[in-house]
Amino acid sequence: MSVISVPPSRSLPRPALPRSARALGLEFKRNAVPYVLPLLAAAFYFNTVRTADGYPPVWTLRASAIPNDMLFEFSVFAAGLAAWVGSREGRRKTADLVATTPRAAWARLTVALAGTLCWLLLAFLAGVAVLYIQTALEATWGGPPLWPVFVGAAGVTVVTVIGFTAGVFFPGRFTAPLAAILVVVINQVGFREALNTTTGGGARLLPSPPASAPYALLSPATSPPLVDAGVYYHVAPDVAITQVMFMGGIAVALFGVLGLAPELRELASVFGRKSRRAAFARSDGWLLRAVTVILIACGVAASATAFALAGTARLNAATGGWEIPALHSAASDQPAPFTPDCTGGSAFQVCVHPAFGFYLSDVAAALDPVGAEIAGLPGAPVRAEEVASVRGGLAVMGGYSGNPPVFQFTAEHVGTMFGEFNGIPDPAGWRQAFGQAMLGGFLIAPAPQTAPSRPAGTGPVPGLVPTPAQQAVVNGLLIAVGSQPSLNTSLIGESGKPDAATWDAISAAAQRFARHSAGARHAWLASHLAALRAGTITVAQIP
Amino acid sequence: MTAPSVLKSPAAPAGTTRVVAAGLRLTWLHLRTRRVPAGIVALAACGGLLHAALHYHWEFNSGPYAQQVPMIIEAGAAAVIAVTAHSPFGEAERATGRWLPYLRLLTAVALAGLAIGLLQLGVTGETLNEGVLVLARNVIGFTGLGLACSLVTGGLLAWTLPLGYMLFCQYALLELWRAPWAWPVRPAADRGAWICASAVFALGLLLFTIRGPRTRLSDNG
Numbered sequence: 077m078s079v080i081s082v083p084p085s086r087s088l089p090r091p092a093l094p095r096s097a098r099a100l101g102l103e104f105k106r107n108a109v110p111y112v113l114p115l116l117a118a119a120f121y122f123n124t125v126r127t128a129d130g131y132p133p134v135w136t137l138r139a140s141a142i143p144n145d146m147l148f149e150f151s152v153f154a155a156g157l158a159a160w161v162g163s164r165e166g167r168r169k170t171a172d173l174v175a176t177t178p179r180a181a182w183a184r185l186t187v188a189l190a191g192t193l194c195w196l197l198l199a200f201l202a203g204v205a206v207l208y209i210q211t212a213l214e215a216t217w218g219g220p221p222l223w224p225v226f227v228g229a230a231g232v233t234v235v236t237v238i239g240f241t242a243g244v245f246f247p248g249r250f251t252a253p254l255a256a257i258l259v260v261v262i263n264q265v266g267f268r269e270a271l272n273t274t275t276g277g278g279a280r281l282l283p284s285p286p287a288s289a290p291y292a293l294l295s296p297a298t299s300p301p302l303v304d305a306g307v308y309y310h311v312a313p314d315v316a317i318t319q320v321m322f323m324g325g326i327a328v329a330l331f332g333v334l335g336l337a338p339e340l341r342e343l344a345s346v347f348g349r350k351s352r353r354a355a356f357a358r359s360d361g362w363l364l365r366a367v368t369v370i371l372i373a374c375g376v377a378a379s380a381t382a383f384a385l386a387g388t389a390r391l392n393a394a395t396g397g398w399e400i401p402a403l404h405s406a407a408s409d410q411p412a413p414f415t416p417d418c419t420g421g422s423a424f425q426v427c428v429h430p431a432f433g434f435y436l437s438d439v440a441a442a443l444d445p446v447g448a449e450i451a452g453l454p455g456a457p458v459r460a461e462e463v464a465s466v467r468g469g470l471a472v473m474g475g476y477s478g479n480p481p482v483f484q485f486t487a488e489h490v491g492t493m494f495g496e497f498n499g500i501p502d503p504a505g506w507r508q509a510f511g512q513a514m515l516g517g518f519l520i521a522p523a524p525q526t527a528p529s530r531p532a533g534t535g536p537v538p539g540l541v542p543t544p545a546q547q548a549v550v551n552g553l554l555i556a557v558g559s560q561p562s563l564n565t566s567l568i569g570e571s572g573k574p575d576a577a578t579w580d581a582i583s584a585a586a587q588r589f590a591r592h593s594a595g596a597r598h599a600w601l602a603s604h605l606a607a608l609r610a611g612t613i614t615v616a617q618i619p
Numbered sequence: 620m621t622a623p624s625v626l627k628s629p630a631a632p633a634g635t636t637r638v639v640a641a642g643l644r645l646t647w648l649h650l651r652t653r654r655v656p657a658g659i660v661a662l663a664a665c666g667g668l669l670h671a672a673l674h675y676h677w678e679f680n681s682g683p684y685a686q687q688v689p690m691i692i693e694a695g696a697a698a699v700i701a702v703t704a705h706s707p708f709g710e711a712e713r714a715t716g717r718w719l720p721y722l723r724l725l726t727a728v729a730l731a732g733l734a735i736g737l738l739q740l741g742v743t744g745e746t747l748n749e750g751v752l753v754l755a756r757n758v759i760g761f762t763g764l765g766l767a768c769s770l771v772t773g774g775l776l777a778w779t780l781p782l783g784y785m786l787f788c789q790y791a792l793l794e795l796w797r798a799p800w801a802w803p804v805r806p807a808a809d810r811g812a813w814i815c816a817s818a819v820f821a822l823g824l825l826l827f828t829i830r831g832p833r834t835r836l837s838d839n840g
Contacts, residue, residue, distance in 0.1 A: 112783075115779055115780065116783075118783070119787060149786045152783075152786060153779070153782075153783075156778060156779070156782065167775075249702045249703075249705060250661040250699055250702055253695055253701075253702060254664065254695065256695070257694065257698070261668065261688060261691055261692070264691065268678070
């Protein structure tokens with residue numbers, strides 16, 4: 077075979093990628109982020125996934141782990157690695173070498189920043205996908221909220237740009253760890269300030285107007301929302317929009333500052349040796365400089381606007397959440413339509429919101445036996461239903477409402493007790509809380525024939541402090557249905573613990589009452605209910 | 620000058636002085652190549668940050684949240700120490716003599732002690748939750764992790780493991796974990812936590828002293 081006989085290659089020439097795309101591809105290939113992904117994945121699993129697992133499968137609650145937990149762990153590595161990449165030219169002392177290339181320094185830095193940011197955002201979105209797929213497999217109602225994802229993505233972006241800028245301007249081996257911890261400390265400071273916008277600073281409490289303007293709302297990290305946030309009312313995106321605008325503005329402004337990096341660095345290095353004019357003379361062009369100045373101005377304006385908007389935030393009385401008047405849509409204040417999930421087949425019906433359908437059978441198992449004990453008695457509930465945790469901007473504690481009476485509870489509280497619905501850590505205590513709340517409201521509240529039925533209360537329920545006899549009957553009925561009431565969980569313990577002799581008398585009477593047959597208990601209650609409610613029966617009179 | 624006078628060994632005091640001077644110079648050069656002076660400034664900055672956090676109440680006064688910000692700063696100080704492990708000379712430096720492991724050991728131990736001192740200086744006039752003992756335990760434990768990490772990643776990326784473990788500990792802190800290997804979340808009197816932190820420090824220090832940080836791939840990215 078001669079050279080002439082060799083057939084020409086049939087493969088088509090590969091289309092050449094634009095230079096920027098090739099540079100980005102190289103940056104993507106050689107980036108340091110993939111080396112740290114296993115560590116980031118481990119932190120994500122232990123912090124975010126396990127925290128979200130502890131929440132009930134309600135979309136808004138589970139999604140709150142994105143800005144609260146996920147952003148925290150991403151901040152460390154995003155800031156550190158971006159600072160590492162940003163300091164590359166300075167660290168390798170190649171700044172003068174690459175300055176001779178025809179491309180503008182800004183283009184070079186943009187490619188390095190974009191490669192790092194792409195990796196981090198990909199990792200972030202992969203984490204969001206894991207979280208949302210897991211929730212989708214367990215949730216019984218609703219769909220994935222997108223605003224927490226936008227807030228998280230904006231947070232990762234701004235932290236990356238902050239770290240990168242720090243690396244460009246302070247290239248050194250210590251820049252990466254220092255940038256990482258500084259960003260995390262800022263995150264924690266924001267978290268602490270944000271907690272001040274909730275009553276008592278605890279988790280899962282209602283927001284309350286802070287002493288100063290609510291600028292802390294700009295912090296993405298805050299306490300988890302109410303268990304039923306976004307269930308009865310849609311979550312207004314006002315605060316999320318403000319946060320994205322604030323963080324996006326900072327990112328854009330810093331990106332603009334990167335365009336002035338060569339001039340600023342030269343200014344710093346030649347200060348006192350050359351004129352400032354000379355430093356500006358070796359610029360990448362006036363057009364580029366004008367673009368950077370416009371970007372800085374736009375970024376600062378966006379952040380300042382977001383800051384000002386956050387200052388106008390106020391509590392929405394209907395939903396209990398924050399609203400920003402300039403961004404608020406009245407449509408989001410309308411209740412979300414739903415059809416409750418109810419049990420059938422027994423006289424006592426239990427209904428929950430479909431978002432909490434996963435524990436309907438548990439609630440029914442807790443309430444059905446108690447309902448059977450008091451069925452047919454005057455004022456006995458015919459139904460139990462779950463209602464919103466917030467009404468008129470106040471926490472709803474549950475109680476009795478309507479005629480015939482309906483026992484109402486919320487996803488946050490059963491009676492005066494905290495619901496502990498987050499994964500139902502103590503099934504026996506959880507079941508007892510339901511039974512006790514229903515019996516307490518039934519036996520302690522005035523009879524519906526003599527007074528209007530008490531609506532579902534707000535705040536601590538007044539008048540739910542039982543007499544020893546009332547507590548003994550409640551405990552007796554609970555023992556009869558298989559619960560083990562204790563002083564710590566009893567209603568009477570909420571207004572100061574009774575002395576030991578009183579508690580012993582209550583326990584003895586309860587055991588006595590529980591030993592009777594169901595028919596005998598029911599008959600005694602039917603004949604003594606009015607007196608028991610009036611508080612004229614003593615412990616000794618309980619059979 | 621005669622030959623015997625030239626061959627005569629110098630007086631002992633002069634020789635000792637020369638050895639000491641050479642040793643000091645070698646130590647100083649070692650410290651400079653590791654950017655230790657800048658590292659001390661960075662540690663001082665960590666102390667200043669801790670002081671600001673305590674003074675302006677950036678952290679919570681009590682409860683599990685109270686340890687969050689101090690732990691972040693302690694991990695940051697340890698990360699700074701770990702980053703000083705990087706040598707600009709790479710493998711070639713290992714052929715220069717027998718003093719290198721000792722210099723590595725002394726540098727790491729001195730910086731850990733200095734970090735504890737500077738952070739404690741930052742606490743002056745303020746109240747640190749759990750006190751200086753937990754601070755010291757956290758610094759040495761995180762430093763051990765960082766030194767061990769430098770064997771794998773090289774000195775420049777050795778900050779990743781201490782900060783990654785700190786993230787894990789933030790979760791353990793809020794979950795009130797009691798395992799000794801989650802030493803940063805344990806109280807000062809917890810013996811198991813001290814044993815774990817000291818063991819990690821000793822192991823990291825030993826490996827770092829003997830092997831030194833990884834010198835290839837450390838400057839990727």
